[in-house]
Amino acid sequence: MRRKWWIAGLLQALAVWNIIEAQIRYTIPEELNEGTVVGNIAKDLDLKLSEVFERNLRIASESGKQYFGVDSAKGELVVSERIDRETLCSQSATCLLPLEAIVENPLQLYRVEIEIQDINDNSPVFQNNEKVLNIAESTAPGARFRLESAKDPDIGSNSLHSYVLNKNEHFILSVKNKDGTKIPELVLEKALDREKESSHNLLLTAVDGATPARSGTATIIIRVQDSNDNSPVFEKPSYKTRVPENTPKGTVILTVKAIDSDEGVNSELTYSFEPDTPMSIQHVFSIDSELGAISVKDVLDFETVSSFKFEVIATDKGASPLEGLCSVEIEILDVNDNVPEILLKSVPKPVREDAPLGTVVALIGAKDSDSGENGKVHLRIQPGLPFTLKPSISNYYALVTDSYLDQETFPKYTVEITAQDSGSPLLESKTQISVDVLDVNDNPPVFPHSSYTVYVKENEGAGNVLFTVSAFDPDQGENAKVSYSVLDSQIKGISVSSYFYINSDNGSIYAMHSFDYEKMKVFQIQVQAKDHGSPSLSSNATVHVFILDQNDNAPAVIYPSAVMGSASHQRMPRSAKAGHLVTKVTAVDADSGHNAWISYRLAEAADASLFSVNLHTGEVRTKRSVSEQDDSSQRLLIEIKDNGEPVQSTTVTVDVLIEDGFHEPVSDYRKKSAEVSKKSGKITLYLIISLASVSLLCLMTFFILLVKCARGSRGSSSCCIRRSESGYKNPNRNLQIQLNTDGPIKYVEVLGGDMMSQSQSFGSYLSPMSEFSDFTLVKPSSTTDFTDTLNVLDASLPDSTWKFESQQVRINAELICTRE
Ligand SMILES: *[C@@H]1O[C@H](CO)[C@@H](O)[C@H](O)[C@H]1NC(C)=O
Ligand SMILES: *[C@@H]1O[C@H](CO)[C@@H](O)[C@H](O)[C@H]1NC(C)=O
Numbered sequence: 001m002r003r004k005w006w007i008a009g010l011l012q013a014l015a016v017w018n019i020i021e022a023q024i025r026y027t028i029p030e031e032l033n034e035g036t037v038v039g040n041i042a043k044d045l046d047l048k049l050s051e052v053f054e055r056n057l058r059i060a061s062e063s064g065k066q067y068f069g070v071d072s073a074k075g076e077l078v079v080s081e082r083i084d085r086e087t088l089c090s091q092s093a094t095c096l097l098p099l100e101a102i103v104e105n106p107l108q109l110y111r112v113e114i115e116i117q118d119i120n121d122n123s124p125v126f127q128n129n130e131k132v133l134n135i136a137e138s139t140a141p142g143a144r145f146r147l148e149s150a151k152d153p154d155i156g157s158n159s160l161h162s163y164v165l166n167k168n169e170h171f172i173l174s175v176k177n178k179d180g181t182k183i184p185e186l187v188l189e190k191a192l193d194r195e196k197e198s199s200h201n202l203l204l205t206a207v208d209g210a211t212p213a214r215s216g217t218a219t220i221i222i223r224v225q226d227s228n229d230n231s232p233v234f235e236k237p238s239y240k241t242r243v244p245e246n247t248p249k250g251t252v253i254l255t256v257k258a259i260d261s262d263e264g265v266n267s268e269l270t271y272s273f274e275p276d277t278p279m280s281i282q283h284v285f286s287i288d289s290e291l292g293a294i295s296v297k298d299v300l301d302f303e304t305v306s307s308f309k310f311e312v313i314a315t316d317k318g319a320s321p322l323e324g325l326c327s328v329e330i331e332i333l334d335v336n337d338n339v340p341e342i343l344l345k346s347v348p349k350p351v352r353e354d355a356p357l358g359t360v361v362a363l364i365g366a367k368d369s370d371s372g373e374n375g376k377v378h379l380r381i382q383p384g385l386p387f388t389l390k391p392s393i394s395n396y397y398a399l400v401t402d403s404y405l406d407q408e409t410f411p412k413y414t415v416e417i418t419a420q421d422s423g424s425p426l427l428e429s430k431t432q433i434s435v436d437v438l439d440v441n442d443n444p445p446v447f448p449h450s451s452y453t454v455y456v457k458e459n460e461g462a463g464n465v466l467f468t469v470s471a472f473d474p475d476q477g478e479n480a481k482v483s484y485s486v487l488d489s490q491i492k493g494i495s496v497s498s499y500f501y502i503n504s505d506n507g508s509i510y511a512m513h514s515f516d517y518e519k520m521k522v523f524q525i526q527v528q529a530k531d532h533g534s535p536s537l538s539s540n541a542t543v544h545v546f547i548l549d550q551n552d553n554a555p556a557v558i559y560p561s562a563v564m565g566s567a568s569h570q571r572m573p574r575s576a577k578a579g580h581l582v583t584k585v586t587a588v589d590a591d592s593g594h595n596a597w598i599s600y601r602l603a604e605a606a607d608a609s610l611f612s613v614n615l616h617t618g619e620v621r622t623k624r625s626v627s628e629q630d631d632s633s634q635r636l637l638i639e640i641k642d643n644g645e646p647v648q649s650t651t652v653t654v655d656v657l658i659e660d661g662f663h664e665p666v667s668d669y670r671k672k673s674a675e676v677s678k679k680s681g682k683i684t685l686y687l688i689i690s691l692a693s694v695s696l697l698c699l700m701t702f703f704i705l706l707v708k709c710a711r712g713s714r715g716s717s718s719c720c721i722r723r724s725e726s727g728y729k730n731p732n733r734n735l736q737i738q739l740n741t742d743g744p745i746k747y748v749e750v751l752g753g754d755m756m757s758q759s760q761s762f763g764s765y766l767s768p769m770s771e772f773s774d775f776t777l778v779k780p781s782s783t784t785d786f787t788d789t790l791n792v793l794d795a796s797l798p799d800s801t802w803k804f805e806s807q808q809v810r811i812n813a814e815l816i817c818t819r820e
Helices: 002-017 049-054 085-089 279-284 664-710 786-795
Strands: 023-029 037-039 058-061 068-071 076-079 096-103 108-117 130-136 144-146 160-165 171-178 181-188 199-208 215-225 238-244 252-255 269-273 285-287 293-296 307-316 323-333 341-344 360-367 377-381 387-391 396-401 412-421 428-438 451-457 465-468 482-487 500-502 508-511 522-531 538-548 556-559 568-573 581-584 586-588 598-605 611-613 619-622 633-642 649-659 735-739 745-752 763-765 811-817
Touching (some): 160 181, 171 199, 360 428, 377 387, 387 412, 451 465, 568 581, 598 611
Parallel strands (some): 023 108, 451 538
Antiparallel strands (some): 068 076, 096 108, 171 181, 252 293, 269 307, 465 508, 500 508, 522 538
């Protein structure tokens, strides 16, 4: 501007100085190339072409820069340097470049003006081609945001004309004109949503007014600032899960998750129970506030609560927090965690042992708090008991008897009851009850043996305990209390109770008298044991009492019979030779066995060399021939001893008269003696035959009885053998045969048994009651078998045709045959 002014002033001074009329003006556009002809200045100055050179036409510029020159050959004004209007004139509407054309001879000054016209050589330009705007998403529509304006150095229509904003959803452009400057503004037309689009890129274009227009652009980046405008939202509106009731504490059973579409703290969430959630639920579960994990905090029990329903909220951490909500349903699954219980309704009653089948002993219930199969209980008892469980009303069982009881075998039962549910795994519990069995008097007292054998020495035992019987009763109490008694019977016409007494409490049997073997050898007592039950039961036993012989009888001399105190007189001839039988002493002993074995001994004699006594037979014989020197009267003292302990003895005095003239009688005697011996031999034979026949009869009877009894006839009247089954074969059994006939046999008693060691023996006694000294006495040893005895008999009976074979049977037999 200043320069303009300065150029104008100068031109005026020159005008004053030189009269310069002409005013030449050229108009050119800017940016012409060098050499471009502006105009024919020589012609315009009215100069001849020759004058151009001669007068030295030249162009002077007021500014230092020479934009123009003169082509002296053509007289044309040409551009010598490129001109930029914007540099030269800036924003001025007109741009005039004053020049001076100078010619010499005469010096003349011409004013030349060159108007430089604008061309659209500049585009609008934004100073910053990128702009960032931060806008809160909560900003209301209508809000304006000022933008930077663009610059275009061109003028007029070549300068900035308008702005254009690319099309977008949220913003429009508004342009304000302020002091001729157009200022673009963004106007929010539609609210922003960061959650939809967190940034927007806009393009602002500035356009000039030329044709063709030039433009410049700037990018506007809009960053949407988050605001807490979104509530947390759960992934699912409701959660559902099932957990077994035995889930341990601390187990995470469910995780809820919510999402907040906001940003930063606005999207940071915390989880919690909805405030109205009952404390009972909050005690059982806990929620991790950060993670939303729901875990078990307390013991779950299906039986108490089977399901839980509550709500969980998620809250963000925005300045004004927002929350979201979901519902949670937790179903508790039953686990077989309850052991079945056994309920005893009452203490089991004791049962009588005679209780009928099906008697109820106890009522037992079962309970299981679980449900379904887990709660289904069944009861059982251990096998092998006489009880069974009978289902009764709902879950109750009756323990009843299912077989007969016996208090004596099992006085008490321990019943183990097992309750088992049907769950998986099976749970069971056990309990024991004891059932007492009450005694009933169903057992009689029992003697260990049905018969007993007692041996009593004769002459002893009066007032002593002979024997003690004892019976056992397996029942209890009064039912097992036993009293003993002796059943009344007759022994030889006298009541047994006068012989024996029994202690009713302990079964001790006392003899009230002593016994005489010679009168009574054996008898039986029936003993009864009776319990105190009601009704009472009893059983019997037999006690066989054997009287044992004692040597209580001295031998008694039968022959020669002597008047008391005097001697018997025997005669013999002096002519007797050695071995002459003088007499025969005979004695008997009332005892039996060893006690009755008799031996004879010459105790005293006037001349011991003359006589001898046979130890066994008692025969008195001469040892030598009688001589003339021998006294005619000889006294002999013969001692007779038995074999008992202590020895009992007796003596007999025999006076022997030796007669000289006693020939006839002697021969007579001899003859007679021979006759007698013949006769006595006959008698002996008869005796033996009768004895043998008796023995045979006895034996036959014995065998017939034996066979009869052995053939199993029960209670046969002809069989009087007790224990008939095996009495013959078993030597331990007693045999007894009694025969009573009117014949010569008065009494036959056959006793079989083990008592051979005792003094029981077989023997035959032939009592020489006659005046004759002819007799046979067979008296075998007490230990001899019956067979031996028979052999002895056999030996004395050569024609015997029978034989006794059994070697097993030891029989005590006693035959007493009397000859009348
Ligand atoms: C039985 O009782 C009587 C009297 O009390 C007694 O003397 C006897 O010894 C008892 N017998 C037994 C085997 O205890
Ligand atoms: C015992 O003997 C008596 C008398 O003989 C009789 O009445 C009773 O029935 C017998 N008892 C038994 C159990 O045999």
